[in-house]
Amino acid sequence: MLVSEIEIITPISVNDCLLLLSKNETEHRIIAGGTDAVVRMKEGKWRPSAWINIKGLKDLRYIKEKNGAIHIGPLTTHTDIIHSPLLQKRADVLVEACREVGAVQMQNMGTIGGNIGTASPAGDTIPALYVLEASIELQSINSSRIIPINQLFTGPGRTVIKPNEMITNIIIKPQTENEIGIFQKLGPRKAQSISIVNVAIMLSMASNRECLGGKIAFGSVAPTIIRAKKCEALLSLNPLTDDIIENIAKVAWKEVMPITDGRATAEYRRDMASALLERGLFRLMRRWENK
Amino acid sequence: MKELNFTVNGTLHSVSCHPAKTLLDVLREDLDMTASKECCGKGECGSCSVLLNGEVVCSCLVLIGQVENEEITTCEGIGFPENMDIIQESFVDEGATQCGYCTPGIIVASKAFLKNIDHVPTVDEIKTALGGNLCRCTGYTKIIHAIQTAAIKQFQEKGSIQV
Numbered sequence: 001m002l003v004s005e006i007e008i009i010t011p012i013s014v015n016d017c018l019l020l021l022s023k024n025e026t027e028h029r030i031i032a033g034g035t036d037a038v039v040r041m042k043e044g045k046w047r048p049s050a051w052i053n054i055k056g057l058k059d060l061r062y063i064k065e066k067n068g069a070i071h072i073g074p075l076t077t078h079t080d081i082i083h084s085p086l087l088q089k090r091a092d093v094l095v096e097a098c099r100e101v102g103a104v105q106m107q108n109m110g111t112i113g114g115n116i117g118t119a120s121p122a123g124d125t126i127p128a129l130y131v132l133e134a135s136i137e138l139q140s141i142n143s144s145r146i147i148p149i150n151q152l153f154t155g156p157g158r159t160v161i162k163p164n165e166m167i168t169n170i171i172i173k174p175q176t177e178n179e180i181g182i183f184q185k186l187g188p189r190k191a192q193s194i195s196i197v198n199v200a201i202m203l204s205m206a207s208n209r210e211c212l213g214g215k216i217a218f219g220s221v222a223p224t225i226i227r228a229k230k231c232e233a234l235l236s237l238n239p240l241t242d243d244i245i246e247n248i249a250k251v252a253w254k255e256v257m258p259i260t261d262g263r264a265t266a267e268y269r270r271d272m273a274s275a276l277l278e279r280g281l282f283r284l285m286r287r288w289e290n291k
Numbered sequence: 292m293k294e295l296n297f298t299v300n301g302t303l304h305s306v307s308c309h310p311a312k313t314l315l316d317v318l319r320e321d322l323d324m325t326a327s328k329e330c331c332g333k334g335e336c337g338s339c340s341v342l343l344n345g346e347v348v349c350s351c352l353v354l355i356g357q358v359e360n361e362e363i364t365t366c367e368g369i370g371f372p373e374n375m376d377i378i379q380e381s382f383v384d385e386g387a388t389q390c391g392y393c394t395p396g397i398i399v400a401s402k403a404f405l406k407n408i409d410h411v412p413t414v415d416e417i418k419t420a421l422g423g424n425l426c427r428c429t430g431y432t433k434i435i436h437a438i439q440t441a442a443i444k445q446f447q448e449k450g451s452i453q454v
Contacts (some may be wrong), residue, residue, distance in 0.1 A: 006311035008356030038352040103423025
C-alpha cells in the first residue's frame with residue numbers, strides 16, 4: 001500500500017467510530033495525534049487502507065472527577081495533563097511523566113490514549129498509570145469492558161484491545177494527602193527523546209520517614225512495563241532511611257530484566273534502573289520532608 | 292485525490308491531493324510556502340514547526356486529512372522582511388542565525404512560547420520551550436539572547452499600547 005493510496009475517514013462521533021470499527025472488513029487503523037502513527041506510516045510499518053482520524057472527537061478529551069476517581073479522556077493531550085490543576089494536585093506523577101514526553105511539539109499533539117495504545121515498553125505515561133492503579137475502559141459497538149492497566153499489555157506494541165474496540169476512558173485513583181509520587185527518566189538527551197529507562201514511584205507516608213508502602217513501575221526494562229514487587233516489599237521496612245534506599249536500589253538491579261538494543265546495553269539499563277530508583281526515592285524523601 | 296479546505300496564515304486554501312500527505316509537504320509542494328523545512332521527518336528536530344490553532348506542532352507528523360477547516364500559521368504568516376515580527380527583528384539584531392535552515396521553526400516555536408508568558412524568560416525556560424528545535428550551526432547562545440530581547444521588546448510595546 002502506498003501512502004498516496006491511504007484514505008482518511010473522520011468519524012463525527014464516538015458511536016460513529018465504533019460502528020466503523022465493527023465493520024472492519026479491510027484493514028483500518030486509528031490515528032489520534034499521529035506523533036507515532038505517522039512515523040510508522042513513513043517507515044512502511046503501518047500502511048492501513050484507511051486511517052480512522054479521531055483527533056477531532058471532543059467527547060473523548062476531558063479530565064474530570066467522578067465518584068472519588070479521576071477520569072481522563074483518551075484524546076487528552078500531554079499538554080492538557082501538564083496544565084490540569086486537578087492532576088497537578090492529585091496525580092503529580094502523571095504530570096511529571098507527561099512533561100518528559102518529547103518536546104512541546106509532541107506534547108501538543110500526542111495523546112494519553114495514543115501512548116497507551118502504542119504499547120511501547122518505553123512509553124512514558126504508562127509507568128505513571130501503573131502506580132496510579134489505572135483502569136482502561138474499552139468500548140465496542142455492543143459491549144464495554146474495563147481492564148486494569150497491568151492486564152492490558154501482552155508484549156511490545158501488543159495489547160488485549162480487539163480490532164473492534166477503542167479506548168474510551170482512563171480511570172485513575174487520585175493521590176491522597178499522604179501519597180507522594182515522582183517520575184524519573186533517562187533518555188539519550190534531555191529533550192524530546194525516547195526513554196532508555198524510566199521509573200514511576202508512589203509512596204504512602206505516615207510521619208517523618210515512616211512509609212506505609214508504595215508502588216514502583218519500571219519502563220524499558222522488560223517487554224512491557226513491570227512493577228518491581230521485590231523492591232516494593234522493602235519500602236515498608238521503617239523508617240525509610242538512606243541505607244534502606246540504597247539496598248532497595250540494589251534489589252532493583254536484580255529485579256529488572258532488560259535487553260540490549262540500539263539505545264543501550266542490558267547491563268547499562270540495569271545500572272541505570274538502580275540509579276534512577278535510588279535518585280527518585282532520595283528526591284521523594286526530600287520533597288516529603290519539605291512538605 | 293480529495294479536495295481539502297483549511298486556512299493558512301489567515302487565507303482559506305483549497306488543495307486537491309491525497310489525504311495522507313503530510314501538512315509539511317502540502318505547504319511546500321502545493322502552496323509554495325517553503326519556510327517550514329523537512330529535516331528528520333519524525334518529530335525530533337522541529338524545523339517543520341507550525342502553529343495549528345495557535346499551538347506549535349511538527350507539520351511533518353500531521354496529515355493534511357486531519358486538519359480540514361483548521362487554522363495553520365507558518366513562519367511566513369508571522370512576518371515578512373517588510374513587516375517583521377518582534378521575534379524576527381530580534382533574531383536579525385542578535386545575529387541569531389547561521390545557515391538558516393532551523394530558523395523558521397525556531398521563530399514559530401518562540402512565537403508560541405512568548406504568547407503565553409508574562410515575564411522575561413530565563414535561559415532554562417527558553418531551553419525547555421525550544422527543546423524540540425535543533426540547530427547544528429550555532430551554540431544556541433544567540434538564539435536564546437534573541438528570544439530574551441524579543442520578550443523585553445514585547446513588554447515595552449504592550450506598555451506603549453496601554454499608554
